[in-house]
Amino acid sequence: MTRILHVLDHSLPLHSGYTFRTRAILKAQEAMGWEVRGVTGLRHTAKGADLEEADGLLFHRSTGDAGTLPLWREWREIGVLERGIEAAISVWRPDVIHAHSPALCGAAAVRVAKRHGIRCVYEIRAFWEDAAVGNGTGSGGSLKYRLTRALENRVVASADAVVTICEGLRADLVARGTPAAKITVAPNGVDLSLFGEPAARDAHLARELGFEIDGRACPVIGFIGSFYDYEGLDDLIAAMPLLLARQPDARLLMVGGGPREAHLRAQAQASPAAHAIRFIGRVPHHEVERYYALCDVMAYPRKQSRLTDLVTPLKPLEAMAQGKLVAASAVGGHRELVEHERTGILFPPDDPAACAQALADLLAAPESWERLRRAGLDHVRSGHDWACNVARYRDVYQILPLERTRSGLAVA
Known part of the structure; x- marks a missing residue:
């Protein structure tokens, strides 16, 4: 042996x-x-x-x-x-x-x-x-x-x-x-044996976070991970006012922590979209699925750098395995994982306006969601x-x- x-x-x-x-x-x-x-x-x-x-x-x-x-x-x-x-x-x-x-x-x-x-x-x-x-x-x-x-x-x-x-x-x-x-x-x-049926959406948690308006669920953009500068989360926060201009009910859920957390919280608080952004902080690993279940789109707006062009992250694959829509910046590492408009959507890096437009277009086309989710999960099953x-x-x-x-x- x-x-x-x-x-x-x-x-x-x-x-x-x-x-x-x-x-x-x-x-x-x-x-x-x-x-x-x-x-x-x-x-x-x-x-x-x-x-x-x-x-x-x-x-x-x-x-x-x-x-x-x-x-x-x-x-x-x-x-x-x-x-x-x-x-x-x-x-x-x-x-x-x-x-x-x-x-x-x-x-x-x-x-x-x-x-x-x-x-x-x-x-x-x-x-x-x-x-x-x-x-x-x-x-x-x-x-x-x-x-x-x-x-x-x-x-x-x-x-x-x-x-x-x-x-x-x-x-x-x-x-x-x-x-x-x-x-x-x-x-x-990913170890697909760990991913059974996705967790059910927790309606009580959604209401607690303000993700419902007049009994209707808001479309939620999510990021769950570490708050490093190269993740481009400042661009995602900067994109929110532009996204709200087209999708007024959209919300942003930020779960995790790291070196940029204080800066990002201050940026969000000063934003015209502050009411639409929620920070949760770090959560125990066994609770992560509760927050994934609230999200419609997982966003990965990495900045362009040698690191992000050469290295593929794990998070987009985990999102696909959970049947989530994936929107990511078109850095080299993401292009190895995401095929634009087939397994997810790609947008230019370091560009909040392009990020907002891509997210708005995706939220405006719910008829494409099931196709993208299915293709993403198939991609993980066949190659990851x-x-x-x-x-x-x-x-x-x-x-x-x-x-x-x-x-x-x-x-x-």
Whole structure:
């Protein structure tokens, strides 16, 4: 039986898009008959045992201290995680070490893998130097940016095989000189077994939020996620007065939180559309479906940047899986997921007027809604269901022994 050890930045029981993708991969691999475990680094901040079970999955925890001095801290993190991987394989020797970005995880994993003659896969979910720029913790072209990119390139070159979540990342690696044959795309997906019938609309909650007028349900635009600058939520709020000019009963529901929350709340309060915008804050994961059920359209107005052009988000796929209409800005990551006027609608990024027009046109054409919803769900089923996507990893793992033999490395 194949054993896969996944090397991770963080994991369940923490909740994030990163941990949900990890859970989906590990559960789907278990369903394939493989044994799986994870090992996390110091950025997993939840308290727990050194070997912890979460949602039926086992995770080894690395322990230690990396200090606070920049660059030295990251170097120490790699060392701590390296020792954590060593401890894990001393009690549970895997056939494959499968590291997931950031490059800190990959650097620790390739070191241990080469030392023990274990095959190593490195999976990139985003280039973390670009993610740092997008979330405001870094700047393009800085020393840290260049060093992170250099480390990424080194890990990619050292790994036996590379996986990315989308074509944008794959194309960028090929442009850097990585052989195309070394890279496999395992696209973002959802575990459709978790999505049964969509939750029923909670009429009491809708009335409480002011989403009914004279007993009629208002059309609701929703965003549920993290409030980062690159998400373009300021453009969505700026679009609301223009949308109300054509759809006076429209409402905007904002669920979540993050670095831009205070700014966005202030912007909404100062807007002529303030009466039509509701902020809920963060909600427990098990309550998210209640708010999805209130929404007619899920909006994803990401700003155009290197990050958003290269990386595909998970949220639009989750919305399609729940039978929601999807409206998204036409950045590269969205264009990989949404086909305009077939599985959703696309509008120019960084343009509140274009966003408002697209939403108004969609709300004015309810006869198209069922077709769009059905096509969106079919798209997820055919290309983004983890029960099917997991087979891509089988193909990657099967070619690894041949690749290691070619490179002159021992095969475990």
